[in-house]
Amino acid sequence: MGLTGSCGEALEVDRPLQLALSVGGLRTDLSFEGVTQRLEELSTALSFTFRPSRFAFAVSLGVIAGGSLDGGLGNYRLSPGFLASASAAYTFLDGTGAWPYVAATFIAGMATAGTQNELNAQDHPQLTALDFRLVGVIGKQLFGFWFPYAGVAVFGGPVYFSPAGRSLVGSDVHHFRLSLGSSFSLPAHLEAFVEVGFLGEQNLLLGVGYAF
Secondary structure, three states: OOOOOOOOOOOOOOOOEEEEEEEEEEEEEEEEOOEEEEEEEEEEEEEEEEOOOOEEEEEEEEEEEEEEEEEOOEEEEEEEEEEEEEEEEEEEEEOOOOOOEEEEEEEEEEEEEEEEEOOOOOOOOEEEEEEEEEEEEEEOOEOOOEEEEEEEEEEEOOEEEOHHHOOEEEEEOOOEEEEEEEEEEEOOOEEEEEEEEEEEOEEEEEEEEEEO
């Protein structure tokens, strides 16, 4: 599923594997020694989920297509880069009967991309971030095909950046995200999903998955 880390909650019981392709955008604020930089990036990722029981495991590899990092340290454009993550989830309630679906996920990830200062061709530092987050998700399957959910994530991790040769270690300003999302069961064991992070770290995610 989405970047919230819901990690395969909509998989069919007899098809515990899923491949999913997603595209999305991210917006957040990073702080380096009290100086704020606004990060905006576009990315696409391929994820693989295995859900043998109440536990689920997923890995994801993706490409950062571009973006920007603007603020007091200067305005930078992002070059293509890559990202990766691994996650483990546990389902407390499976959503059967009148009960909702409730799950928690731990995610470890990293992302790296080159940058280019708009005003200085010689200033092109690498931007690298490590991310560790704990996610809670609550949702409910409706009408047999629609799965709306809400998620909250808390996270942290260092961000490494060296503008003009100055080595800095920063972090995200918000350290949380509230999200709303939906997945839709389609014919041929396909699933479409959308997610919007609207408070704290912001994101928009669209994707499609295939269960087998």
